[in-house]
Amino acid sequence: MINFNKDLKRGQIGESIFENLFSNFVAKSKVYAHDFVFTESAKELCGKTIEIKTDSYDPNKTGNFFMERFSDSEKETDGGPWRAKGDRVFWYVYVFLANKTMYVFEIDRLIARLDELCKWLRLSTVKGEGYNPFLTKGYKIPIKDIEDLAAKVSF
Numbered sequence: 001m002i003n004f005n006k007d008l009k010r011g012q013i014g015e016s017i018f019e020n021l022f023s024n025f026v027a028k029s030k031v032y033a034h035d036f037v038f039t040e041s042a043k044e045l046c047g048k049t050i051e052i053k054t055d056s057y058d059p060n061k062t063g064n065f066f067m068e069r070f071s072d073s074e075k076e077t078d079g080g081p082w083r084a085k086g087d088r089v090f091w092y093v094y095v096f097l098a099n100k101t102m103y104v105f106e107i108d109r110l111i112a113r114l115d116e117l118c119k120w121l122r123l124s125t126v127k128g129e130g131y132n133p134f135l136t137k138g139y140k141i142p143i144k145d146i147e148d149l150a151a152k153v154s155f
Helices: 004-021 040-045 080-086 107-117 143-149
Strands: 026-028 036-038 049-055 064-072 091-096 101-106 124-127 135-142 151-154
Touching: 004 026, 004 036, 004 049, 004 091, 004 101, 049 080, 064 080, 064 143, 080 107, 091 107, 101 107, 101 143, 107 135, 107 143, 135 143
Parallel strands: 049 091
Antiparallel strands: 026 036, 036 049, 064 135, 091 101, 101 151, 124 135
16 A cells, blocks of 8 residues: 555655765756756766665565556556656666665666566556545566666665
C-alpha cells in the first residue's frame, strides 16, 4: 500500500545517499521533473539529468524491480521511468536501501527493454491510502532481465 509521507521520506533517503556518493559531480535539481543534474565537473555529462527511485524491500528476496507504469491508472498518467523519459531525464537510478545497492540506467535503453518485456508481463496494482485513492500500476521486472543495462553501485 502506498503511504505518501513514508514514500517521500524513503525517497529523500535515497536521494541523500546518491548525493553523498556523487557530490563532486551532481547538484540538486531546481525543478520537479528530475532530482539531480550533472555539473561542469562531470565534463561530458554536464547538464544531463537524473531521477532517483528508492525502495526499501530486499531485491535478493523478490528478484525484481518494481517499475511503476501508471502513477494514476484511472487517468493513465505515466509513472516511473516512463514519466522520467517524458520529462527528458537522461539517467534513471534505482536504489535498494535493504541491500545498499543502486542501479544506474540510461533512460532510452531502459525504456526500450521495458517496452519489450512488458508485452509479456501483467500489470500489478498498488493501492493508495485515503478516500477514493488513486491506483498505481506497474510491472515486476526480473532484475536478471535488465541488469545488463545498468551500472551497479554498492554503498
